[in-house]
Amino acid sequence: MNFNRQIQTLDEFTIQQLRDFPEATGELSHLLRNIGLAAKRVNVEVNKAGLVDILGDAGTINVQGEEVKKLDVFANDQFTRVLHHGIACAGIASEELDDFVAFDDAKSINSKYVCLFDPLDGSANIDVNVSIGTIFSVYRRVTPVGTVVTREDFLQPGNQQVAAGYVVYGSSTMMVYATRRGVNGFTLDPSIGEWTLSHPDITCPDKGRIYSVNHGNFFKYDEGVRNYITACQQKDKTNGGPYTQRYIGSMVSDVHRNLIKGGIFMYPGTTGKPNGKLRLLYECNPFAFIVTKAGGRATNGTIPTLDVIPTELHQRSPFFVGSSRMMDELETYL
Numbered sequence: 001m002n003f004n005r006q007i008q009t010l011d012e013f014t015i016q017q018l019r020d021f022p023e024a025t026g027e028l029s030h031l032l033r034n035i036g037l038a039a040k041r042v043n044v045e046v047n048k049a050g051l052v053d054i055l056g057d058a059g060t061i062n063v064q065g066e067e068v069k070k071l072d073v074f075a076n077d078q079f080t081r082v083l084h085h086g087i088a089c090a091g092i093a094s095e096e097l098d099d100f101v102a103f104d105d106a107k108s109i110n111s112k113y114v115c116l117f118d119p120l121d122g123s124a125n126i127d128v129n130v131s132i133g134t135i136f137s138v139y140r141r142v143t144p145v146g147t148v149v150t151r152e153d154f155l156q157p158g159n160q161q162v163a164a165g166y167v168v169y170g171s172s173t174m175m176v177y178a179t180r181r182g183v184n185g186f187t188l189d190p191s192i193g194e195w196t197l198s199h200p201d202i203t204c205p206d207k208g209r210i211y212s213v214n215h216g217n218f219f220k221y222d223e224g225v226r227n228y229i230t231a232c233q234q235k236d237k238t239n240g241g242p243y244t245q246r247y248i249g250s251m252v253s254d255v256h257r258n259l260i261k262g263g264i265f266m267y268p269g270t271t272g273k274p275n276g277k278l279r280l281l282y283e284c285n286p287f288a289f290i291v292t293k294a295g296g297r298a299t300n301g302t303i304p305t306l307d308v309i310p311t312e313l314h315q316r317s318p319f320f321v322g323s324s325r326m327m328d329e330l331e332t333y334l
């Protein structure tokens with residue numbers, strides 16, 4: 001097989017970016033590489049989910065009170081282990097775990113970063129072969145290097161993220177990550193097992209035609225949200241509607257599509273659950289960071305998601321994210 005040297009691998013890309021910062025230590029590149037490694041292993045299992053007896057409920061309930069699928073457990077273990085064995089991560093927090101995990105070995109306490117992740121988001125979709133994903137978020141620790149990380153390292157507002165990204169296990173497997181310098185997407189080339197730069201410098205169109213929301217909850221939303229959804233469905237000379245409704249129920253796929261094509265994704269609060277379903281630290285903040293870096297916006301309905309000061313690891317938040325002009329439009333209704 002001829003090897004296409006036009007491609008740039010994830011490692012080549014992150015190392016090349018480092019050259020612009022002679023003082024950089026390379027720890028972030030290392031962390032991203034490890035996330036890519038864990039994701040490759042998860043990808044293999046996700047791809048054979050229909051074949052092996054890893055499918056189905058693990059029989060346990062996660063800290064959110066939801067049933068856990070076996071693949072969630074597998075993915076959680078992979079990310080935790082790979083990050084623990086690497087040299088760049090001092091601790092993790094996961095949607096699947098009750099509390100954060102501080103790595104207390106000598107190598108880890110000298111690492112700069114903590115990583116928060118949802119190892120397998122949209123896992124209700126596994127059984128039916130619909131795309132699922134991993135979401136991650138990286139912060140520089142606030143406690144001194146050389147000590148064991150504490151809760152305050154994890155409870156930072158989203159605007160302090162150093163990097164955030166997601167992996168979508170879809171028709172092809174893709175990893176997209178953002179840093180302060182921009183957003184880039186890498187597709188896994190299964191023939192060589194490498195993440196290859198396929199979507200350089202992703203920008204979110206400032207307007208799109210897609211709105212994504214769970215319509216089943218329509219009558220549980222606030223009036224403002226209901227009015228906005230209704231406006232999305234109406235023909236309107238100013239907004240160019242009606243828009244198209246697309247909702248997979250896998251946030252990674254829904255937001256990925258809207259990021260590339262332009263659109264808005266909403267998981268509002270409902271009468272029974274005023275803070276909605278999504279977790280601020282594992283789901284909202286990473287996507288808020290990525291979409292904002294790509295030129296879009298994200299809010300909890302009151303303030304930018306990235307400015308929310310978290311008080312609990314597993315707190316939930318209403319979430320609205322997408323193309324900037326569609327967000328402007330939404331905010332006139334909220």
Ligand code: AHM
Binds near residue numbers: 066120123252
């Ligand atoms: P999960 O973390 O338990 O997988 O739940 C999160 C998922 C998101 O991917 C998706 O946007 C949402 O749940 C869908 O929820 P709903 O079925 O209530 O619309």
Ligand code: MG
Binds near residue numbers: 095118120121122283
């Ligand atoms: Mg999730």
